Amino acid sequence: MSNALTLDIPAGVPWIDFTREFDAPVEAVFNAHRDPELVRQWLGPRGYEMVVERWDFTSGGGYRYTHRDGDDVYGFHGTFHTVRDNEMAIQTFEFEGAPDEVAIEFMRFVDLGDGRCRLEGRSVGRTVEGRDMMVESGMEQGMAQGYERLDELLTQPASAAASASASAGMQG
């Protein structure tokens, strides 16, 4: 069973709000955003092959990755303005097919207790038209499938939670 992705796309403003709950601890969900080997396994729609060229999920860091769908390859890159462990990420986002239409994304990781959490996000584009194009490109389906894949990853026997402990141990 998966939780629902909720999108709010108000008219006349350039942002999209979304929320998604997870039946997993906030540390595991955060770690699945930090560790590029985990990110690669869930980010984006089903059936795409993701290659992570750079993923430095720290304040001032950045990323670039590609999604391959058959012969089509889509590139994405951005910077991480703020990353606070298990709490917050603020990053830029550019789909290289629409150069310079950069969005800024705010993600809050909220601990709901009882081993559950909620992701609360806002993506703000440069223009209302750019935001609308992103919506029309199938963004909602891609996000929904990505978070379903994240659910599956978090419940695998060799799970993200175990990897989270390992990472915490290395950094501790």
Next chain:
Amino acid sequence: MSNALTLDIPAGVPWIDFTREFDAPVEAVFNAHRDPELVRQWLGPRGYEMVVERWDFTSGGGYRYTHRDGDDVYGFHGTFHTVRDNEMAIQTFEFEGAPDEVAIEFMRFVDLGDGRCRLEGRSVGRTVEGRDMMVESGMEQGMAQGYERLDELLTQPASAAASASASAGMQG
């Protein structure tokens, strides 16, 4: 004589548009945004002491600086998502007095010919309220004074243009 700063602050959206012309070549105005020793001499209102802690004006780079006004110190930081020489900068912007209210700024450097250029900018906040707070904080006066100081810097005998040539030489 200074050129006017033009601001457009439409109701109901989280952005501010601005334009400002300069009686100086686009290379000199761009370089005064790239070289931290020059930035320090013009960015912000008159009478503030600026300390640049970091200024890496390249794609994927970042910055932090403080403005001191008597006993008050204001910190600012962000990342540079895109920097294209003499053409474009896209960056994040955070006033540390309003944590996590990060804006994304788009600046286009337009060559007008005859040794003149125009800066065209858009700053997009997370919320309309955050944008309005920025406007009410005296942003327009600070920007206008900063660009007047930049005019003065560009017409100094040991000018930014000379520094631009030196930098261009170093980069080959």
